Amino acid sequence: MSGDYVVYGAKGSGSVAIEAALTLIGAPWRLVDRASLAEITGEEMARVNPMRQIPALVLPSGELMTESAAILIHLADSHPGSGLSPAWDSPLxxxxxxxxxxxxxxxxxxxxxxxxxxxxxxxxxxxxxxxxxxxxxxxxxxxxxxxxxxxxxxxxxxxxxxxxxxxxxxxxxxxxxxxxxxxxxxxxxxxxxxxxxxxxxxxxxxxxxxxxxxxxx
Ligand SMILES: N[C@@H](CCC(=O)N[C@@H](CS)C(=O)NCC(=O)O)C(=O)O
Missing domain, CATH: 1.20.1050.10 (Glutathione S-transferase Yfyf (Class Pi); Chain A, domain 2)
Known part of the structure; x- marks a missing residue:
């Protein structure tokens, strides 16, 4: 399976960091917006992320990622041309x-x-x-x-x-x-x-x- 990245997010939330990273990378992505805390923690979201939290990212492979820091590191590392993370052997x-x-x-x-x-x-x-x-x-x-x-x-x-x-x-x-x-x-x-x-x-x-x-x- 392959396709765009899918970001489950909300305005003003931690998903905006993921949305920003994808914007800088220039990768195709789409947003599933959650407008309220009730929507974020509701049953539909629980089927995506049992932690009932955003951000959640569905990768083009179909695999789900949660945890904002891991998502950001993964996105940056898998697009090395973006310069958004130092390489694994960089002193930084x-x-x-x-x-x-x-x-x-x-x-x-x-x-x-x-x-x-x-x-x-x-x-x-x-x-x-x-x-x-x-x-x-x-x-x-x-x-x-x-x-x-x-x-x-x-x-x-x-x-x-x-x-x-x-x-x-x-x-x-x-x-x-x-x-x-x-x-x-x-x-x-x-x-x-x-x-x-x-x-x-x-x-x-x-x-x-x-x-x-x-x-x-
Ligand atoms: N460890 C998670 C934390 C995510 C998180 O706390 N997200 C907030 C929105 S900024 C949320 O979904 N809150 C719902 C709740 O409080 O249950 C991460 O780093 O992605």
Whole structure:
């Protein structure tokens, strides 16, 4: 079986990083849009991804991939001409893999609770406290990343954009929002701004993650 990539996604969500990578690669893909949390976590989605989450990507072979970092690494590696990931034997590869995994495991996974704090507590006051603590934790993660990584050029790994930059630009749009991110990791601010300004992504940002009034928080 072969065909286009199929992205299950939603506006403003982590799928936008996958959509951005496919746009940069220029591979044929189509979107199955999920308009609400109910649609994302509903029965139809469960038949695609039993975790009831997006992004989910169906490869041209028909195989399903979930987990945003793995998807981004796979897409970049399978299109080496795109320059979106360092080769396996590049000295930049350990840094690339470290921070891709860090972003997924230390930051993205916290949104399962941050987005729906009722998953751990029924009382609104406890939910508010949990949200505040999770937001602070994410700020700490960005601070630690900023202290550990100095951009090697316009982007994290040099002057060429990689899927790591794209991933960071998308995840840093969420709590503690961009203003929180800039404060926590000031040395990474120009990197995400360069991704925001990437001309090949202008249409995608406008459609899927618009820079609306007050978008930075
Ligand atoms: N580990 C997954 C996390 C994906 C995830 O949390 N996606 C959110 C949307 S940005 C979602 O589907 N949320 C549904 C829910 O909260 O149950 C990944 O890296 O792709």
């Amino acid at each position: 590869r350990p840094r690339f893999l470290r921070w891709m995994s860090f972003a997924a495991a230390q930051v993205y996974s916290l949104f399962w609770l941050l987005d729906v704090p009722g998953r751990i507590a029924d009382q609104p006051a406890v939910q508010d406290l949990a949200k505040a603590r999770l937001e602070a934790r994410i700020g700490d993660c960005w601070r630690i990343m900023g202290e550990q990584v100095q951009p090697a050029g316009r982007f994290l790994l040099g002057d060429e954009i990689s899927v790591l930059d794209v991933y960071l630009a998308v995840l840093s749009r969420w709590e503690p929002r961009r203003k929180g991110f800039y404060a926590a990791a000031p040395n990474l601010a120009e990197v995400v701004r360069a991704v925001d300004a990437e001309p090949r992504l202008a249409g995608l940002w406008a459609e899927r993650m618009p820079f609306r009034e007050g978008w930075e928080g």
